[in-house]
Amino acid sequence: MQFKYVAYYIDIKLEIYITHFYVQPRPFCCYPFICADASFVAFILIFDFFFRNNFLFKMPGMLLGQVVPNFDAETSEGKINFHEWLATPLPGREKSWTVMVSHPADFTPVCTTELGGLQKASTEFFKRNVKLIAMSCDDVESHIGWIKDIKSYNSLDSFSYPIIADPKRVVANLYGMMDPDEVDAKGLPLTCRAVFVIDENKKLKLSILYPATTGRNVPEILRVIDSLKLTVEKKVATPVNWKDGDKCMVIPSVKPDEAKILFPEHKVTQVPSGKEYLRLTPQP
Numbered sequence: 001m002q003f004k005y006v007a008y009y010i011d012i013k014l015e016i017y018i019t020h021f022y023v024q025p026r027p028f029c030c031y032p033f034i035c036a037d038a039s040f041v042a043f044i045l046i047f048d049f050f051f052r053n054n055f056l057f058k059m060p061g062m063l064l065g066q067v068v069p070n071f072d073a074e075t076s077e078g079k080i081n082f083h084e085w086l087a088t089p090l091p092g093r094e095k096s097w098t099v100m101v102s103h104p105a106d107f108t109p110v111c112t113t114e115l116g117g118l119q120k121a122s123t124e125f126f127k128r129n130v131k132l133i134a135m136s137c138d139d140v141e142s143h144i145g146w147i148k149d150i151k152s153y154n155s156l157d158s159f160s161y162p163i164i165a166d167p168k169r170v171v172a173n174l175y176g177m178m179d180p181d182e183v184d185a186k187g188l189p190l191t192c193r194a195v196f197v198i199d200e201n202k203k204l205k206l207s208i209l210y211p212a213t214t215g216r217n218v219p220e221i222l223r224v225i226d227s228l229k230l231t232v233e234k235k236v237a238t239p240v241n242w243k244d245g246d247k248c249m250v251i252p253s254v255k256p257d258e259a260k261i262l263f264p265e266h267k268v269t270q271v272p273s274g275k276e277y278l279r280l281t282p283q284p
């Protein structure tokens with residue numbers, strides 16, 4: 001892991017060298033030196049490309065359907081083993097799903113609104129049998145101080161989900177959450193805003209990555225959970241801007257005869273191609 005930081009540091013320094021010292025107007029007498037430098041610059045550019053593409057922080061890191069990587073971590077609610085934490089259901093439930101969100105850093109304005117927004121919607125996540133967990137690239141002490149600010153700013157009485165401490169970016173790298181365009185004051189890379197929906201079998205059902213400058217939308221997270229939970233059970237898909245209760249589309253793998261039995265009220269929309277693939281049904 002340390003190697004990545006060293007590589008990143010060298011990479012940034014080289015970039016500064018290129019932009020500040022090399023790509024500048026020079027007097028004519030400097031031209032021979034500039035030409036001699038050209039091979040060095042070519043080497044730097046190849047080095048830069050190679051490291052960015054092979055060793056530095058590549059996104060995305062996980063595939064849908066994959067069991068998410070396990071890790072041990074400190075959180076604002078004590079130490080966890082992530083797979084054990086995922087396997088612990090919400091009170092009164094047998095198995096729960098999880099939404100994991102990542103944050104670039106503690107004491108940052110957008111993150112403070114997002115974590116408050118998730119807490120305000122915690123009963124909606126509970127209704128859907130979904131646990132919440134956040135992650136930020138600072139230590140537990142910092143998280144505990146920050147939670148006081150989150151509660152104060154968002155007028156909350158409680159804060160009911162853990163924040164994983166990831167000061168060394170171990171989890172962030174494991175989950176492909178680093179945003180190469182976002183660095184902190186020390187020049188260290190920050191995580192993007194990731195949303196991972198993980199099912200009761202620890203499999204990744206959905207992944208959305210936002211850059212640090214764009215805050216997430218909690219109703220959208222709840223909306224996609226509704227769609228995911230519906231479509232794992234029923235042979236439907238949810239169309240554009242679908243919300244719970246809206247009409248759904250019968251999925252293409254359902255044959256017309258089966259569709260009549262499974263979705264007796266479905267309607268086929270006629271289109272110029274003559275193909276009968278647009279089949280709307282009330283939400284099953």
Ligand code: BEZ
Nearest residue numbers: 104108109110111212213
């Ligand atoms: C924020 O949470 O406000 C933030 C964090 C990092 C970069 C930009 C914004």
